[in-house]
Amino acid sequence: MVPGFWDPKRRPERPDVTRLPTQIRFVTTDDYPPFSFRDAAGQPSGFNVDIARAICNEFAIPCTLQVLPFDEVVKALDEGKADAAIAGIAITPATRQTVDFTDRYFRSPARFAARRGSDMTTITPDGVASRKVAVVAGTAHEAFLRDLFAETTIRSFPTPEAAREALQKGEVDLVFGDGVQLALWLNGTSSNNCCTFVGGPFTESLYFGEGMGIAVKRGNDALRQSLNYALTQLWEEGVYTDLYLRWFPISVY
Numbered sequence: 001m002v003p004g005f006w007d008p009k010r011r012p013e014r015p016d017v018t019r020l021p022t023q024i025r026f027v028t029t030d031d032y033p034p035f036s037f038r039d040a041a042g043q044p045s046g047f048n049v050d051i052a053r054a055i056c057n058e059f060a061i062p063c064t065l066q067v068l069p070f071d072e073v074v075k076a077l078d079e080g081k082a083d084a085a086i087a088g089i090a091i092t093p094a095t096r097q098t099v100d101f102t103d104r105y106f107r108s109p110a111r112f113a114a115r116r117g118s119d120m121t122t123i124t125p126d127g128v129a130s131r132k133v134a135v136v137a138g139t140a141h142e143a144f145l146r147d148l149f150a151e152t153t154i155r156s157f158p159t160p161e162a163a164r165e166a167l168q169k170g171e172v173d174l175v176f177g178d179g180v181q182l183a184l185w186l187n188g189t190s191s192n193n194c195c196t197f198v199g200g201p202f203t204e205s206l207y208f209g210e211g212m213g214i215a216v217k218r219g220n221d222a223l224r225q226s227l228n229y230a231l232t233q234l235w236e237e238g239v240y241t242d243l244y245l246r247w248f249p250i251s252v253y
Contacts, residue, residue, distance in 0.1 A: 099215040107211030109201030123199030134163035179252035
């Protein structure tokens, strides 16, 4: 399943490209696979990187991509050293105070995973009341379980790796966590093909946020609206779907 974040009834007008910069200067990070990282040749790669390039192709204008530490990304926007940041910045009340965001282009849901052959295909609070669930301590995922799956036996672990290992060893029946990180694990070698997603995605904003947007300097409405148009076009033209399937061969949804 490929998620769609754009309302088909809402069709932004094509922007006046003469109001855009002669090139769009994107900033990203290199420590957030599969969104942004360096490939074997040391070049920026990932879902975010490809989205940025596709946006520039949509407008037929050049773009540059600078890699910065995450804590320097917003500063680059403020100081006019970059036009847009596509760096996995979560849309939250706090970040809205420092930057303006495009529409959401990605949202990482929470997911359950179980060992292959499990009798669990759907997930409900009553259905897993007698099960043991691994989760990382102190996370929004743990808070969600304790609030909505209170009858479940919750086993808290210090790291995602420890929680997943408990599932592999059969010490728990399920693991609950970030869908992207679980998908990477399920599709990687360390899982030994032990496990699979069960049930559907959980996207409650109170716990898991509103998703990711492209950030621009506050007040730069012309660029923000232009980026919104481009993102909509990427979705309608199937480019977004192609990129999603490339970077998320096991869909997080």
